Amino acid sequence: MVRDTIPVVNRKPQVILLAGPGGAGKTSTAARIAQHPDWEHLSEDEYWVRIKKGRPWGELRTPEEELLVQDEVVRRVIELVARKKNVVLEFILYEDPPRPLLNYQNALRLREIPSTTRILRPSADEVIRRMTIRGRARDTDMEKRRAQAEHQIRCLASPHIQDDWVIDTSEVPLEEVYRKYFRAIVEKTE
Secondary structure, three states, rough: OOOOOOOOOOOOEEEEEEEEEOOOOOHHHHHHOOOOEEEEEHHHHHHHHOOOOOOOOOOOOOHHHHHHHHHHHHHHHHHHHEEEEEEEEEEOOOOOOHHHHHHHHHHHHOOOOOOOEEEEOOOHHHHHOOOHHOOHHHHOOOOHHHHHHHHHHHHHOOOOOHHHHHEOOOOHHHHHHHHHHHHHHHHHHH
């Protein structure tokens, strides 16, 4: 009797850097990716919530805080990768140059951790539509939120962001975004 054997492939865990403006669909997309058992969803926002606890919502992030948060996030990514987990790390881009993106890419490159960068870019109208649907208390000043969205979307025109990283999510359902842009990456690691 001939037994079929499945070769064991020792792949390095993969990291997806998933960025974009607030309301782009990063959290939903990352959660969809993390439905696969070998993938972990990591949100930079969770680290910001801790560091800004007790401070007024919307307070600007300082460069020192950015470095603290990014160092903590990188440590966590490294821990997960050491445990053979693939990671989808989602974070907001709000400046040009996009320091969080550049820092994460550099940290992964230095450690020879394979990564893929994807930037979700909806229209400002789509961001406002999504914020209205999710109905968070801080999303009531839509004029302010629109200005933030437009600013964050303009940051995506940075020369540091490659065109092939950018996905227009304005009128595309989550499952289609997943299927078209992420399924092949996720299934390649299984």
